[in-house]
Amino acid sequence: MDTRDVRFSILRQENEERERIVQIEKGVMSLNQRYADANRARFAEHKLLVLNVLSSPGSGKTALIARTLKDMAAEFRVGVIVGDLATDNDAERLRMSGAETLQIQTGTVCHLEAAMIGQALDAFDLSKLDLLIIENVGNLVCPAAYDLGEDFRVVLFSTTEGEDKPLKYPTMFKRADAVIISKLDLADTVEFDLEAALNNLYLVTPKATVFELSAKAGLGMEGWYDELRHRFARLKSAQS
Amino acid sequence: MHEVGIARTILDIAEDYAQREGATCIKTVALRVGALSGVVPEALEFAFEVAKLGTLAADARLEVDYLPIIAYCEACALEFEVKDTFGIAQCPLCTEPTASLRQGQELDLSYLEVI
Numbered sequence: 001m002d003t004r005d006v007r008f009s010i011l012r013q014e015n016e017e018r019e020r021i022v023q024i025e026k027g028v029m030s031l032n033q034r035y036a037d038a039n040r041a042r043f044a045e046h047k048l049l050v051l052n053v054l055s056s057p058g059s060g061k062t063a064l065i066a067r068t069l070k071d072m073a074a075e076f077r078v079g080v081i082v083g084d085l086a087t088d089n090d091a092e093r094l095r096m097s098g099a100e101t102l103q104i105q106t107g108t109v110c111h112l113e114a115a116m117i118g119q120a121l122d123a124f125d126l127s128k129l130d131l132l133i134i135e136n137v138g139n140l141v142c143p144a145a146y147d148l149g150e151d152f153r154v155v156l157f158s159t160t161e162g163e164d165k166p167l168k169y170p171t172m173f174k175r176a177d178a179v180i181i182s183k184l185d186l187a188d189t190v191e192f193d194l195e196a197a198l199n200n201l202y203l204v205t206p207k208a209t210v211f212e213l214s215a216k217a218g219l220g221m222e223g224w225y226d227e228l229r230h231r232f233a234r235l236k237s238a239q240s
Numbered sequence: 241m242h243e244v245g246i247a248r249t250i251l252d253i254a255e256d257y258a259q260r261e262g263a264t265c266i267k268t269v270a271l272r273v274g275a276l277s278g279v280v281p282e283a284l285e286f287a288f289e290v291a292k293l294g295t296l297a298a299d300a301r302l303e304v305d306y307l308p309i310i311a312y313c314e315a316c317a318l319e320f321e322v323k324d325t326f327g328i329a330q331c332p333l334c335t336e337p338t339a340s341l342r343q344g345q346e347l348d349l350s351y352l353e354v355i
Contacts, residue, residue: 022261022352028250028271029347110242142242145278145347170327171276174339203328207339 032146035114039121039149046126049232050134052148054172055156056165057138060182060215062090064156065133067215069097072225076130076232081120083112083137090135100124111143112136130232140165144172152231155208158183159192166197166204173201178209178227185214243279246347247287253349255296263354266297270353274307274346276327281306309344 027033043050053061062082069078080101082091091103102123104116117134124132134150136143155176157165160183166173173179179201187194194212201210209227213220250269258266269288273279281304288302309322313331319342322329327344330337 018355019267020261020263020354022257022263022354024253024257024349024351026253026349027347028246028253028349031249109245141278145242167326167328171278174276174327174341203330203337204326205339206337 029145029147032114035118036147036149039114039118042121042126043132043149043151046129047236048126048129048132049152049228049235050132050148050150051152051154052134052136052143052150053154053156054136054140054143054176055138055158055182056140056161059138059156059158059161061135061138061156062093063215064180064182064213065135066094066097067218067221068133068224068228069094069099071221072131072228073098075229077128078131078133079124079126079129080133080135081112081117082135083116085110085137094135100129106137110137110139110141111146112148113146114148117148131228140169140172144169144175151235153177154180156180156182159187159194160190163193163197163200166200170204173205173208176205176208178211179205180224181210181212183214183216184212184219185217243283243287244291246279247284247291250288250349251291251295251297254300254352258296258352258354261354263296263352265355266295266300266352267355268301268303268351268353269297270303270305270350272305272307272346272348272350274344275309275322276341276344277347279347305350307343307346310342311338311344312340312342313338314340 055061078099080094080099081104083104083106084090085106088103091101094101102120104120134148153176155172181197211224213224254266254269273281285302292298292300309327310319311322311329312319316331316333318331318333320332328337
């Protein structure tokens, strides 16, 4: 008998026995989800309506929020958290509307995460707010996967971006509670086909509420404000 | 490109479980990735190859089980697989689109093979 052969086979057998399966069955996003749930509990405690506003860069998130702050100042006490890779230009622009505004500079991170929001919340007195608007990083891909603890997820796309945006980013649009078609005042100039856009939205996200508006021209804003009023009233009555 | 962050999270969870099991080396990391998870598979695989260096999973293979979208039409009480590349979930019976999804948003770490 060749002893070396025996030793080799014993070694191999040991290795095979040591190799084993570890079952995990865990969501990769579970850590973010834990922070999101903690945020959600804090929002509920203060009866705060929280919006997560998402779009590609340049769709008009900041313009929409600035106009909303101005027009709703008498009705709601609003706080704003703005996420950008760099600069605090958007926060500066929104601060001019008089709302308490905090800028999160994400550096190279292409989205906001629930933990970032959790930290940012410490800068606000939540008991003095009715509405918290989170302007996410301009990006229609990555932020879709990150729950921040919001009640109301709003996705914008502008008439200048074309009718097929919802088809190109179904992951984002399918998770939207509401979709805003922005820059309606430019629709004719850029030959935007509103009917085709609405049809695309219906196919991709049939349950989302759709608003067509221009924050700059002040077109169609009332429907949007009514939605905020309605959601805020529902939140108040559900919890009291 | 949030896949680098996601690859790191996957490796953190994997190393945590492997250490608890007393393992010294992770051979396989098995994932379930839904078509609407928001993750680009190729980007995740690339990010994993870079992020795994220096971890217990330095020699590990990523095994990805891709899950198609499965939707549900309430009117027809029908569950169906969505084959449309744009993710449009139209019921094969009544042709109406549905927002009700049964599968496709998963991003799960299912198991490890360790030594």
